Amino acid sequence: MEKEQESCRAAEEELAVAEYELSEVEAQLLHLNDRKQLLLERIGRQKDAILLKKNHLLTSRDWSNFPWSNKVKEVLNSVFKLNGFRPLQLETINATMSNEDVILIMPTGGGKSLCYQLPALLKSGVTLVVSPLVSLMEDQLMALKALEVPAAMLSATSTKEEVKSIQDAMLNKNGKLKLLYVTPEKLAKSKNFMTKVQKMYGLGRLSLIAIDEVHCCSQWGHDFRPDYKFLGILKGMFPDVSILGLTATSTSKITIDVQKMLCIQGCLVLKASFNRPNLYYEVRTKSSSQEECLQELEELLKTRYRGQSGIIYTTSIKDCEQLMHGLRNRKLRVGCYHANLDATLRSKVHTKWLSGEYQAVVATIAFGLGIDKPDVRFVIHHSLSKSMENFYQVILNDEPDVHD
Ligand SMILES: Nc1ncnc2c1ncn2[C@@H]1O[C@H](COP(=O)(O)OP(=O)(O)OP(=O)(O)O)[C@@H](O)[C@H]1O
Numbered sequence: 001m002e003k004e005q006e007s008c009r010a011a012e013e014e015l016a017v018a019e020y021e022l023s024e025v026e027a028q029l030l031h032l033n034d035r036k037q038l039l040l041e042r043i044g045r046q047k048d049a050i051l052l053k054k055n056h057l058l059t060s061r062d063w064s065n066f067p068w069s070n071k072v073k074e075v076l077n078s079v080f081k082l083n084g085f086r087p088l089q090l091e092t093i094n095a096t097m098s099n100e101d102v103i104l105i106m107p108t109g110g111g112k113s114l115c116y117q118l119p120a121l122l123k124s125g126v127t128l129v130v131s132p133l134v135s136l137m138e139d140q141l142m143a144l145k146a147l148e149v150p151a152a153m154l155s156a157t158s159t160k161e162e163v164k165s166i167q168d169a170m171l172n173k174n175g176k177l178k179l180l181y182v183t184p185e186k187l188a189k190s191k192n193f194m195t196k197v198q199k200m201y202g203l204g205r206l207s208l209i210a211i212d213e214v215h216c217c218s219q220w221g222h223d224f225r226p227d228y229k230f231l232g233i234l235k236g237m238f239p240d241v242s243i244l245g246l247t248a249t250s251t252s253k254i255t256i257d258v259q260k261m262l263c264i265q266g267c268l269v270l271k272a273s274f275n276r277p278n279l280y281y282e283v284r285t286k287s288s289s290q291e292e293c294l295q296e297l298e299e300l301l302k303t304r305y306r307g308q309s310g311i312i313y314t315t316s317i318k319d320c321e322q323l324m325h326g327l328r329n330r331k332l333r334v335g336c337y338h339a340n341l342d343a344t345l346r347s348k349v350h351t352k353w354l355s356g357e358y359q360a361v362v363a364t365i366a367f368g369l370g371i372d373k374p375d376v377r378f379v380i381h382h383s384l385s386k387s388m389e390n391f392y393q394v395i396l397n398d399e400p401d402v403h404d
Pocket residue numbers: 082083084085086089106107108109110111112113114248404
């Protein structure tokens with residue numbers, strides 16, 4: 001009995017020692033965890049400071065004169081038939097030629113395409129251009145064909161033969177192909193195509209990656225596209241190739257998000273002026289009566305904007321439908337466009353507006369990306385835009401470019 005009591009006491013003592021040791025270890029772990037936290041914060045601060053310094057160095061550098069400047073001018077004249085650069089075009093081209101990652105924010109129609117098309121011709125190999133819409137790519141290809149620049153596009157509708165000939169051109173050391181347009185879906189969904197891009201990179205033939213409408217990477221923007229997320233792997237896969245992201249709409253929050261997504265934090269960000277002196281803005285007091293509002297719109301469309309083309313933006317689909325019916329009842333030729341209409345109907349409305357059959361489209365923000373009509377003379381906002389950037393984007397998508 002006594003022996004058992006002794007053994008029990010010994011076990012209790014052993015337990016107390018172990019518990020004491022454990023409490024010591026826990027205290028050390030707590031201390032280590034605190035140190036870890038402090039170190040992580042210090043590393044984060046240091047990384048931010050380095051990015052800021054690098055960004056400052058990039059931003060304060062003079063991007064206007066480089067050994068290849070004469071060649072750049074020559075290609076601008078002889079291939080693109082242009083006499084000079086618009087603001088920030090030369091800086092973007094030079095930074096891209098220097099293998100820097102760049103985000104270029106420039107208003108619609110500012111001349112973003114030249115910023116990757118010209119380096120594509122000067123660099124050896126093929127420039128990959130990621131573009132969100134097949135119609136945008138087709139426009140670009142038509143313009144490049146007229147300039148006799150070898151370019152191609154790959155989309156979900158490309159035939160087997162087209163795919164084969166493009167893939168051969170990608171890997172052919174003597175191939176003439178300079179620009180290859182692809183949708184982000186194609187990159188994200190076709191393993192076969194990505195393998196070919198990797199091979200092209202291995203051969204030193206991937207010269208530049210241009211990402212059009214780059215704000216689509218960010219969930220903060222109104223045009224977020226899930227497939228743009230895939231583009232985040234490109235920098236890791238092709239570290240020697242510079243990335244040029246282009247957009248007409250980006251807040252600093254979106255730009256930082258895009259840099260993070262594409263793994264190009266601290267890269268050079270070039271932002272052109274968004275002041276467009278050829279635009280006239282007017283703010284009117286909106287009547288609370290729907291009838292009076294319709295009457296005012298009718299008057300504008302039949303008098304001030306008679307025979308002219310435009311867009312009336314609303315923020316809700318319900319408003320969009322109601323306004324179209326109200327205006328049609330007043331014998332105005334208008335259509336409506338929003339995300340709830342099927343693609344065929346949307347395309348019909350778009351075509352009728354392009355051809356002039358509709359004087360105006362009553363639309364939500366779904367009507368924007370890829371809309372390009374040279375003779376738009378008015379944009380009416382029936383409701384206030386959700387943000388300044390949305391407002392700017394919908395105006396400039398449709399602005400008559402009287403300077404060009
Ligand atoms: N340096 C230049 N001098 C004269 N015209 C130019 C110059 N650069 C571009 N352009 C012309 O400006 C027009 C718009 O260019 P581009 O399509 O590249 O604009 P963008 O910024 O890409 O617009 P979006 O945002 O709609 O894609 C084109 O007709 C192009 O030929």
